[in-house]
Amino acid sequence: MKYVLLTLISAMLLSVSWPTYGVPFFIFFALVPLLMMEHGISKFSSYKRKSWMVFGLSYLCFVIWNIVTTGWLYGAKNPDGSHSMMAVVFPVLVNSFLYSLVFQCYHWYKNAQGTYWGLAFLIAIWMSFEKFHLNWELTWPWLNLGNVFSDYPKLIQWYDTLGATGGSFWILLINVLIFYTLRTWEAGRKRKDLIRNSSIVAALIVLPMIISLVKYNNFNEKPSGQVNVLMLQPDLDPYAEKYSKDSLVIENDLLTLAENNSKGRIDYYIAPETALPGRGSISETAFDKSLILNNIKGFLSKHPGAVFATGISSHRFYKNQEKMPKEAYQINPDLWVESYNTAVQIAPQQDIQVYHKGKLVPGVEIFPYMTFLKPLLGDAMLNLGGTVASLGIDKERKSFSNPYNKGRMAPIICYESIYGEFTTDYVKKGANFMGIVTNDSWWGVTQGHKQLLSYAKLRAIENRREIARAANSGISAHINAKGEVVADTFYGDQTTLFAKVNLYETMTFYTRAGDLLSRFSIFSLGFLLFYFLIEKFRNRVKKA
Numbered sequence: 001m002k003y004v005l006l007t008l009i010s011a012m013l014l015s016v017s018w019p020t021y022g023v024p025f026f027i028f029f030a031l032v033p034l035l036m037m038e039h040g041i042s043k044f045s046s047y048k049r050k051s052w053m054v055f056g057l058s059y060l061c062f063v064i065w066n067i068v069t070t071g072w073l074y075g076a077k078n079p080d081g082s083h084s085m086m087a088v089v090f091p092v093l094v095n096s097f098l099y100s101l102v103f104q105c106y107h108w109y110k111n112a113q114g115t116y117w118g119l120a121f122l123i124a125i126w127m128s129f130e131k132f133h134l135n136w137e138l139t140w141p142w143l144n145l146g147n148v149f150s151d152y153p154k155l156i157q158w159y160d161t162l163g164a165t166g167g168s169f170w171i172l173l174i175n176v177l178i179f180y181t182l183r184t185w186e187a188g189r190k191r192k193d194l195i196r197n198s199s200i201v202a203a204l205i206v207l208p209m210i211i212s213l214v215k216y217n218n219f220n221e222k223p224s225g226q227v228n229v230l231m232l233q234p235d236l237d238p239y240a241e242k243y244s245k246d247s248l249v250i251e252n253d254l255l256t257l258a259e260n261n262s263k264g265r266i267d268y269y270i271a272p273e274t275a276l277p278g279r280g281s282i283s284e285t286a287f288d289k290s291l292i293l294n295n296i297k298g299f300l301s302k303h304p305g306a307v308f309a310t311g312i313s314s315h316r317f318y319k320n321q322e323k324m325p326k327e328a329y330q331i332n333p334d335l336w337v338e339s340y341n342t343a344v345q346i347a348p349q350q351d352i353q354v355y356h357k358g359k360l361v362p363g364v365e366i367f368p369y370m371t372f373l374k375p376l377l378g379d380a381m382l383n384l385g386g387t388v389a390s391l392g393i394d395k396e397r398k399s400f401s402n403p404y405n406k407g408r409m410a411p412i413i414c415y416e417s418i419y420g421e422f423t424t425d426y427v428k429k430g431a432n433f434m435g436i437v438t439n440d441s442w443w444g445v446t447q448g449h450k451q452l453l454s455y456a457k458l459r460a461i462e463n464r465r466e467i468a469r470a471a472n473s474g475i476s477a478h479i480n481a482k483g484e485v486v487a488d489t490f491y492g493d494q495t496t497l498f499a500k501v502n503l504y505e506t507m508t509f510y511t512r513a514g515d516l517l518s519r520f521s522i523f524s525l526g527f528l529l530f531y532f533l534i535e536k537f538r539n540r541v542k543k544a
Helices: 002-016 024-029 032-044 050-074 084-113 115-133 143-149 159-187 190-216 247-260 284-289 291-301 370-377 414-418 419-426 446-463 509-513 516-543
Strands: 225-233 268-270 308-317 328-334 335-346 353-356 408-413 432-436 469-470 477-479 487-490 495-503
Touching: 002 024, 002 032, 002 370, 024 143, 024 159, 024 419, 032 050, 032 084, 032 159, 032 370, 050 084, 050 408, 050 446, 084 115, 084 516, 115 143, 115 159, 115 516, 143 159, 143 446, 143 509, 159 419, 159 446, 159 516, 247 291, 247 414, 268 432, 268 469, 284 291, 284 308, 291 308, 291 335, 308 408, 308 432, 370 469, 408 414, 408 419, 414 419, 414 432, 414 446, 419 446, 419 509, 432 446, 432 495, 446 477, 446 487, 469 495, 477 495, 487 495
Parallel strands: 225 268, 225 469, 268 308, 408 432, 432 469
Antiparallel strands: 225 495, 308 335, 328 335, 335 353, 469 477, 477 487
16 A cells, blocks of 8 residues: 555656646656655565566556646547547557556666666666657657746756756656655665755755756847747637638638738738648649639738748649659559648748648557558547548758748747757758747647647747747747747637747757757666676676
8 A cells, every 4th residue: 555655646746747737846756756666665565576566556657647647638529529539548558658668677677786776777768768759650758857847937948958858857867866865864864964965956956947047037149130920810610610611711711810910010920730721631733723822822912021821731642653652642543642731831922832740640640650550450540530641741840931031930830849859950940930830729628738838938948949839729829039928819719919029040059969968868778788788797607
């Protein structure tokens, strides 16, 4: 019962730390009860199958954490209006299993190499797992520990140097040191050691925050310019209206919203992810003939000096004999098609600038590891009303240049905004502000869209770029380069948001270096595993 209680305490502390409802400071000792549980079972219990007990209890902890923080996934619906159980059950169970597997590896290594080496191994393998979770096809980094302070930007200004992954390292280090302090106290009851170790822990918590506050109060980077942005929030029901309403009616409503709120000079109109065309998609080989896109050019002709950026659904056809991408699917004996979740920037007398979403939502926009999983799962893609085929992607990020001013927008599409190092590539391509186009209305009035907005603040700090975020139903927002929400909208409103967005050119250390501590952790993990194998080999030689 003692070990179950410790497990539940960790689950509770992890859960109540999370944005956008929690208090993040609990995260500094949230893993300590779990570490105490593992240590107690390993060293003092009489269980026959200790490893199974550790795995089972850690799995319980991580399942509770995942349910409390991402249970809003249940808000996703099937085309018939019923809630999609697969949308929540699969990520909760699989993500919890992966975290438990990481903790189990720590348990095995600690038992083989001792507590101190084991704690170093825990930091290395957890950091390596978070980096892995950012890059594989089942990617789901929603619960990476460094995200936890996204609602407290004043305390994490140093993310412009080490990023959110640096935050994960910080949190893991504090948890490990608190556990180490408790263990040394239990072992020796030496007050001097307790005071020294507690002082180190306190300093490691407070000093980064002090540094952050200093950076916050002394941020004085001069913008290279400023652009006037009007973010459009059409509040289009993603399940009913989007795929049943006529595409030209949808576009007319969007342009009417833009026209009625165009007061003064507008440099950018930004509409949400897949705002057009509604049902179906637009052929990329016939952009110049598209009535929908030409209507936007007609709108812009009334607003000289403005460009229109929006998300669209698009596709490209391939003949049977052509070399086709793996995501293309056959629609008749001689014709194949590849679909995209696309951002475009439209300006009169200019070629349309195009970017295809590079980080796809597993199970919704991409069938992960299709070659291996499709024979087992069948057609297991989640049908939320649109295509159920894997989408094509752009392998490199882009920035959209503006022919009328210095603006160069990063066309970030929805889910991409939770990826730190990934979004630095937009800045490296010249982006001096970020435009996030998103449709996070799939989950209704839940924590989902709030958390996604909150994570965008991390990208602003990491790159020191302002963000104009256009959401379908909310929350649309203007975020400054210090990660603060300057202005936002209410969820469910059909409205617009005007912002004067500053343009910045300087690249931060994080923009240039990326997830440096993650790479260091992967190297450390390799060293620790190599050291373990060498020790095991030497022991065998001695016994021989």
